[in-house]
Amino acid sequence: MIIGYSAQIFADFAGYSLIAIGIAKLFGYRLPDNFNQPYLAQSITDFWRRWHMSLSAWLREYLYFTLGGNRHGAARTYLNLMIVMGLGGLWHGADWKFAVWGLWHGALLAIERFLGLGEPGRNLLAVIRIPVTFVLVTVGWLFFRLTHLSDIGVLIQEFGKPWRDVYSTSTGTANVTSIFVLVALVAMFHLPTAWLHAFPRLSTAIKAVTFQLRPYALGFLLAVILMASGSRHAFIYFQF
Amino acid sequence: MHSSIFSFDFSAIAKIVGTAAATILLAWAVVPGELPYDEQPVPGAEPLNELIVERYIYEAPHKPVVMLGSSILTMIPPSNCRPDNVASIYLQAGSAITGLEVIRRVGARPSVVFVEVTTAIMGEDAKLLGTVFIPLYWRIRLAVPPLRHNRNWLVLLYRLKAYERLGPAYSFQWPSQGLAQWNEARAAHIAPILQVYGYDYNIDPPLAELTARVRELRHAGTRVIFYDSADPRVRAISWLRNLREKLKAAFPGVEMIEAPEEEAPMYRWDGLHFVDASGLWFFNYLMRRAGIPFTPKCELVPRAPGPW
Numbered sequence: 035m036i037i038g039y040s041a042q043i044f045a046d047f048a049g050y051s052l053i054a055i056g057i058a059k060l061f062g063y064r065l066p067d068n069f070n071q072p073y074l075a076q077s078i079t080d081f082w083r084r085w086h087m088s089l090s091a092w093l094r095e096y097l098y099f100t101l102g103g104n105r106h107g108a109a110r111t112y113l114n115l116m117i118v119m120g121l122g123g124l125w126h127g128a129d130w131k132f133a134v135w136g137l138w139h140g141a142l143l144a145i146e147r148f149l150g151l152g153e154p155g156r157n158l159l160a161v162i163r164i165p166v167t168f169v170l171v172t173v174g175w176l177f178f179r180l181t182h183l184s185d186i187g188v189l190i191q192e193f194g195k196p197w198r199d200v201y202s203t204s205t206g207t208a209n210v211t212s213i214f215v216l217v218a219l220v221a222m223f224h225l226p227t228a229w230l231h232a233f234p235r236l237s238t239a240i241k242a243v244t245f246q247l248r249p250y251a252l253g254f255l256l257a258v259i260l261m262a263s264g265s266r267h268a269f270i271y272f273q274f
Numbered sequence: 275m276h277s278s279i280f281s282f283d284f285s286a287i288a289k290i291v292g293t294a295a296a297t298i299l300l301a302w303a304v305v306p307g308e309l310p311y312d313e314q315p316v317p318g319a320e321p322l323n324e325l326i327v328e329r330y331i332y333e334a335p336h337k338p339v340v341m342l343g344s345s346i347l348t349m350i351p352p353s354n355c356r357p358d359n360v361a362s363i364y365l366q367a368g369s370a371i372t373g374l375e376v377i378r379r380v381g382a383r384p385s386v387v388f389v390e391v392t393t394a395i396m397g398e399d400a401k402l403l404g405t406v407f408i409p410l411y412w413r414i415r416l417a418v419p420p421l422r423h424n425r426n427w428l429v430l431l432y433r434l435k436a437y438e439r440l441g442p443a444y445s446f447q448w449p450s451q452g453l454a455q456w457n458e459a460r461a462a463h464i465a466p467i468l469q470v471y472g473y474d475y476n477i478d479p480p481l482a483e484l485t486a487r488v489r490e491l492r493h494a495g496t497r498v499i500f501y502d503s504a505d506p507r508v509r510a511i512s513w514l515r516n517l518r519e520k521l522k523a524a525f526p527g528v529e530m531i532e533a534p535e536e537e538a539p540m541y542r543w544d545g546l547h548f549v550d551a552s553g554l555w556f557f558n559y560l561m562r563r564a565g566i567p568f569t570p571k572c573e574l575v576p577r578a579p580g581p582w
């Protein structure tokens with residue numbers, strides 16, 4: 035369920051941003067990208083260079099640098115990170131849950147800086163760092179998702195309960211199957227793009243075939259979306 | 275060189291639209307119009323209500339008998355026991371008023387409409403109606419089944435998996451506890467309902483809404499039957515009693531059926547919602563009282579007769 039929320043908030047906000055970018059482009063404006071595969075980040079520092087890039091740039095330029103950035107020693111740098119991220123959390127709403135979410139990220143950024151783990155690497159360690167970062171980000175989303183910060187106790191109690199077999203109930207089976215199918219669909223459409231992105235020197239022939247198949251894939255996706263219409267839920271980020 | 279609309283690659287758009295249309299047509303051909311799990315519940319009141327209303331709009335407006343109410347109606351009777359000539363709009367946390375509006379918008383002309391009085395204090399669910407009756411699009415959905423929420427492939431998949439695990443039941447037995455014991459055991463669930471119903475509600479606005487819609491329906495030749503299936507303690511609450519009386523006054527001679535506690539064990543989870551056996555029994559009772567012929571799909575396994 036928690037991982038599901040990580041997926042939901044990314045799809046929600048990144049999709050929302052892409053719609054804005056696309057509409058602006060129709061009118062001749064080129065807006066900067068707001069996301070760059072954030073769940074492939076190798077550290078929280080790396081994550082904030084990939085997630086909500088417009089906000090993180092604003093926080094860096096107008097808050098972090100104004101507070102002195104890293105120019106007044108290590109302790110002050112860590113404090114600045116906490117303040118900036120705490121305020122960044124409050125940007126989402128005047129609620130303690132957002133402040134705690136921001137402080138969680140601020141603390142992680144400070145720890146990374148202390149341990150010198152902020153910069154992404156190109157070695158085997160990245161294979162471990164990506165899932166670890168994802169888990170840390172996902173734990174942060176817990177605070178974000180809560181209705182009230184006081185609900186955290188209920189959540190911790192739930193974690194303490196023994197593992198239930200989701201397949202033991204009809205709704206569990208149905209939920210899990212639906213999620214797997216959705217994940218498979220998302221993967222089907224994203225893997226070719228990720229593949230081309232990861233291997234830019236791919237042969238021209240393969241690129242041409244991928245390009246030619248794209249309209250058919252988009253047509254299929256359009257039909258899938260049309261045939262999955264239902265409740266109209268507002269974007270999560272619409273409220274911020 | 276400036277690009278213009280004339281240099282736009284329309285063939286790519288044609289490929290996208292063509293593939294989308296072909297996929298929808300394929301789904302239309304492959305998915306049967308009626309599936310055994312079409313009424314399998316889905317999580318969440320809002321999506322479930324959309325499915326219930328859509329099922330009526332697209333698949334049942336021709337049915338001569340329509341039952342309108344709230345979640346109380348869910349078990350009157352269990353969905354797979356509903357006879358072929360009966361449709362039901364059982365809205366979770368809703369009321370019959372929304373169902374009446376659905377009938378009006380669709381332009382259906384049923385012969386008999388059962389209207390639940392117990393929850394008539396709740397007004398029309400404008401959000402639900404807005405979601406289902408999207409201007410123009412709901413008519414496109416009427417023509418193209420794969421675009422319906424009821425044929426949403428995720429909903430189908432979810433329902434199929436749930437149905438495979440549960441399957442339908444066609445035979446129901448009363449709970450083994452006596453009714454007095456049952457009510458004692460459920461007291462903690464009945465108390466909050468009595469508390470909510472105990473507030474002093476202004477029944478005039480919903481009454482006006484209800485009477486206007488019922489009058490319109492009766493004017494079109496539909497026989498309207500009111501019913502109240504709640505626990506006698508709930509039914510005795512003054513505003514609900516007043517509501518029934520005012521409805522009788524507004525429509526002289528109208529049929530008003532109440533659950534006959536003396537005839538069969540009325541097992542309710544919380545004073546409102548029936549267990550399956552009682553729901554099935556009460557449905558059969560309504561049909562009998564109204565003199566509506568129907569072919570039963572489910573049976574009640576008898577238990578030793580009262581005292582309940």
